[in-house]
Amino acid sequence: FSSLELTQHFLARIDRLDAKLNSFITVTHESALANARSADALRAQGNAGVLTGIPIAHKDIFCTEGVKTSAGSKMLDNFISPYNATVVAQANAAGLVMLGKTNMDEFAMGSSNESSFYGATHNPWALNRVPGGSSGGSAAAVAADLAPFATATDTGGSIRQPAAFCGLTGLKPTYGRVSRFGMIAYASSLDQGGPIARSAEDCAYLLQVMAGHDAKDSTSVDHPTEDYVAGITTTTNPDKPLQGLRIGLPHQYIKDGLDADVKARVLDALKVLEDLGATLVEINLTTSDAAIPAYYLIAPSEASSNLSRYDGVRFGHRCENPKDLMDLYTRSRTEGFGDEVQRRILIGTYALSEGYYDAYYLKAQKVRRLIQNDFLKAFEQCDVIAGPTAPTAAYAIGAKQDPVAMYLGDIYTIAVNLAGLPAISAPVGFDTSYSGHDNCAPLPVGLQLIGPYWSESKLLSIIHQYQ
Ligand code: GLN
Numbered sequence: 001f002s003s004l005e006l007t008q009h010f011l012a013r014i015d016r017l018d019a020k021l022n023s024f025i026t027v028t029h030e031s032a033l034a035n036a037r038s039a040d041a042l043r044a045q046g047n048a049g050v051l052t053g054i055p056i057a058h059k060d061i062f063c064t065e066g067v068k069t070s071a072g073s074k075m076l077d078n079f080i081s082p083y084n085a086t087v088v089a090q091a092n093a094a095g096l097v098m099l100g101k102t103n104m105d106e107f108a109m110g111s112s113n114e115s116s117f118y119g120a121t122h123n124p125w126a127l128n129r130v131p132g133g134s135s136g137g138s139a140a141a142v143a144a145d146l147a148p149f150a151t152a153t154d155t156g157g158s159i160r161q162p163a164a165f166c167g168l169t170g171l172k173p174t175y176g177r178v179s180r181f182g183m184i185a186y187a188s189s190l191d192q193g194g195p196i197a198r199s200a201e202d203c204a205y206l207l208q209v210m211a212g213h214d215a216k217d218s219t220s221v222d223h224p225t226e227d228y229v230a231g232i233t234t235t236t237n238p239d240k241p242l243q244g245l246r247i248g249l250p251h252q253y254i255k256d257g258l259d260a261d262v263k264a265r266v267l268d269a270l271k272v273l274e275d276l277g278a279t280l281v282e283i284n285l286t287t288s289d290a291a292i293p294a295y296y297l298i299a300p301s302e303a304s305s306n307l308s309r310y311d312g313v314r315f316g317h318r319c320e321n322p323k324d325l326m327d328l329y330t331r332s333r334t335e336g337f338g339d340e341v342q343r344r345i346l347i348g349t350y351a352l353s354e355g356y357y358d359a360y361y362l363k364a365q366k367v368r369r370l371i372q373n374d375f376l377k378a379f380e381q382c383d384v385i386a387g388p389t390a391p392t393a394a395y396a397i398g399a400k401q402d403p404v405a406m407y408l409g410d411i412y413t414i415a416v417n418l419a420g421l422p423a424i425s426a427p428v429g430f431d432t433s434y435s436g437h438d439n440c441a442p443l444p445v446g447l448q449l450i451g452p453y454w455s456e457s458k459l460l461s462i463i464h465q466y467q
Contacts, residue, residue: 003053052095075336085182103137132162157413164446175420176221179214231457240277248382291415304348389446
């Protein structure tokens with residue numbers, strides 16, 4: 001195929017199917033076709049890289065020069081970014097052709113994509129179900145074959161959980177592996193970009209483009225990147241490619257509240273990994289219950305600070321006819337931010353305020369360190385840690401009205417961000433208990449593997465052997 005044919009193919013699918021899915025906020029037809037033509041010209045000159053001319057979708061949290069960048073919020077509905085995020089610049093440099101910008105929970109706050117100003121995204125496996133969040137648009141687009149792969153971000157599970165809900169592979173890299181420059185900030189000490197794709201191999205190709213040190217992001221780490229693609233294709237022992245690998249299974253992960261089908265699929269997948277040569281070790285992660293409370297203090301605290309820049313003055317939504325400065329701030333922010341974002345700003349402002357800081361924010365930071373130490377201790381006994389990505393498969397749109405019920409669904413993903421570790425989610429079969437009672441198709445289930453710092457290649461390789 002030429003890049004033009006490929007790009008036209010995906011644009012036509014978006015035009016035909018996305019009215020039902022709502023996975024894109026913006027589709028960049030014209031620039032995509034123009035870039036595809038340029039990619040074909042480069043190919044004709046013999047000047048093409050391996051990804052030159054391959055289409056991609058970017059989560060609408062990454063700034064794209066000259067293209068609306070909304071972060072799923074009314075606040076940025078009128079924002080045309082004047083510059084590219086580093087991730088986008090790197091994708092362009094690799095010759096990838098942007099199809100458009102994908103739907104997401106507002107400012108990446110959510111687990112279901114329902115908090116988007118642009119409306120919920122529908123799960124392609126069952127249209128009445130959520131695709132997960134906050135990168136639900138990226139996941140739904142890839143799952144419905146509207147794009148071959150997509151960029152995403154993960155502050156507390158937003159790459160892995162939508163990948164799990166949509167039957168895809170998603171990788172959250174080590175904190176600092178992927179530049180946050182031009183990635184609209186939610187909780188800066190937790191946010192990390194990464195790929196969502198159909199396989200570990202495709203994730204490796206995209207990570208190769210996204211990873212690397214960036215002087216424009218002070219939290220980007222100057223740690224050598226690996227050849228992620230070469231890394232997953234080398235195996236020394238084809239019969240037992242995972243010989244010697246110790247997989248830790250925390251007994252805290254297999255407990256009440258975990259859906260029976262999800263548990264069964266995860267345990268089945270672990271058996272397959274054992275057949276491939278791995279050994280299972282039971283481990284103890286004593287801090288696992290502390291992750292949700294610590295995260296839901298730290299993330300809103302950082303968000304309340306990051307979102308103070310949306311003041312109605314410099315950019316973004318501005319209310320009509322403000323009476324005075326206070327009225328301008330108040331009404332612009334009240335109109336521009338949705339309910340969940342306002343809830344997080346209130347929680348964060350409260351937790352950081354004088355008299356409460358020590359009791360909440362500081363305490364949460366101490367718990368964060370204990371969680372990190374807990375993982376580091378566990379990695380003395382095993383090479384990777386396995387478990388479910390989410391306690392259930394995708395739920396119905398509208399089913400989780402209570403914010404706390406929504407937060408509890410992040411139980412398996414958020415500790416990883418608090419510790420800054422890399423983790424991958426991969427599809428391991430289906431939850432079939434849903435079919436039957438609401439005429440819904442079987443829903444995908446995800447296995448999560450968590451690795452030590454900088455173990456992206458290892459995580460991709462293990463999943464590649466499984467796939
Ligand atoms: N669900 C979590 C939250 O709402 C994580 C979201 C994310 O990773 N961006 O904060």
